[in-house]
Amino acid sequence: MVYLFCGLFGSVLIAAVVTPLFRKDDSLESAIIEETEWDLLQRKKEVVLSNIQDLDFEYKCGKLSDEDYKQIRGQMGSEAASVFRHIDEIESTQDLDALIRREINLRRNRSAADAQVKCTACGVTNPTFNKFCAECGAKLKT
Numbered sequence: 001m002v003y004l005f006c007g008l009f010g011s012v013l014i015a016a017v018v019t020p021l022f023r024k025d026d027s028l029e030s031a032i033i034e035e036t037e038w039d040l041l042q043r044k045k046e047v048v049l050s051n052i053q054d055l056d057f058e059y060k061c062g063k064l065s066d067e068d069y070k071q072i073r074g075q076m077g078s079e080a081a082s083v084f085r086h087i088d089e090i091e092s093t094q095d096l097d098a099l100i101r102r103e104i105n106l107r108r109n110r111s112a113a114d115a116q117v118k119c120t121a122c123g124v125t126n127p128t129f130n131k132f133c134a135e136c137g138a139k140l141k142t
């Protein structure tokens with residue numbers, strides 16, 4: 001039981017530490033559109049859901065008694081439900097246009113990251129991380 005709580009607490013901590021590392025960094029556009037409560041809730045939703053997944057997994061492995069499982073699963077379930085409800089509330093009351101604009105900007109940043117570089121020798125486009133042309137083997141200028 002104690003181990004379980006440590007494990008859960010640990011995974012929440014790890015998630016809290018690791019998630020910011022994977023966030024898009026400060027391009028101008030994403031800096032303008034600041035993080036909203038909605039973003040936080042989205043991240044919380046992911047954490048809660050992955051915790052439930054972990055719990056289910058541990059239960060299936062036989063590390064938990066039925067009682068413990070039911071109790072913790074119930075708590076997590078109601079936590080997840082409240083996060084979902086909260087997200088719904090925000091989406092129904094907030095400026096959806098702002099959310100859409102945000103998503104578009106994120107996508108735009110992403111496709112900039114997937115930019116292509118054109119081979120000067122044969123004209124084939126290659127991803128920017130290629131050092132040599134995939135088609136003709138010429139060195140690519142980046």
Ligand SMILES: [Zn+2]
Binds near residue numbers: 122123124135136137
């Ligand atoms: Zn080439």
